[in-house]
Amino acid sequence: MMSDLSGLRRDYEGESLAPEHTPDDPMALFDHWLEQAIASEGLDANAMTLATIDGAGYPHARVVLLKGVDPDGLLFYTNYQSQKGNELAHVAHAALVFWWPELQRQVRVEGRVEKVATERSDDYFASRPRKSQLAAWVSQQxxxxxxxxxxKERLARFEQVYADKEVERPPHWGGYRVVPHTMEFWQGQRSRLHDRVRYSRHDEHDVTWHRTRLAP
Structure with missing residues (x-):
């Protein structure tokens, strides 16, 4: 029997967050928050919940690792033939959530998803530890x-195949970029009167970000 969770709570007391004191580009604010999260949360700072939608309209969420940020969006890498890969092939939109408890912060991202260039996937794959490279071949995610x-049997087979050479990137493995149309920054505050700032664009051709404060 699960314990009673009704009394499990904390009061937040984070820094102030107001639209008039944030940069015009949400990626600049995200970069700043991510740097602070790496300093406070350590190796878990780049963990993010990725939500996708299947063909029947059901959502599916899992935690993956952010592996890059560029002016166009946020990058992660995975097996294209996995459940999330198949879902993104049919519905190329996703949502991300970052939760940084030490900083009492959350970031939500929503946008379209595109595959990154082959060369970028090759470069990232080449930077991975050899065991992680082999795992990309072993696991039919x-x-x-x-x-x-x-x-273990598949790992032994691929270790033999690549015993005397570099491990090449599997064609079914590579990167995705989430190109945001909405980014929301949440900062915990006392008495549940949290600060929430949302950046949004009217459509993917809109180059201007619009900022607003949301009720907690």
């Missing part, structure tokens, strides 16, 4: 398997 022995 989201497919049912009989047990861990199946993984």
């Amino acid at each position: 989201s497919v049912e398997i009989p047990g861990r022995d199946w993984l």
Whole structure:
């Protein structure tokens, strides 16, 4: 039986966040918050919840790692044939959520999703540890398997294949970019009167970000 959670709460007391004191470009604010999160949260700072939608309209969420930020959006890498890869192939939109408890901050991102250039996927794959490179070949992500022995046998096979050479990037593995049309920054405050600032664009051709304060 689950314990009673009704009394489990904390009162926040974060820094002030107001639209008039934020940059015009939300990516600049995100970069600043991410730097602070890396300093306070350590290796978990780039963990983000990724939500996608299947063909029947059902949402699916999981935690993945942010692996890059550029002026156009936020990057992550995965198996294109995984459940999320198949969902993105049919509905190329996603939502991201970052939660940084030490800073009492949350960031929400919504936007369209595109594959990154092949060269960028190649470069990132080449930077990964060799064991992680092999794992990209071993794991048929989201497919049912009989047990861990199946993984170990596949790993042994690919270790033989690439015993005397560099591991090449599998064609079914690479990067995605979430190109935001909405970014929301949440800063915890006392008495649940939190600060929320939302940046939005009217459509993907709109180059101007519009800022507003939201009720907590």
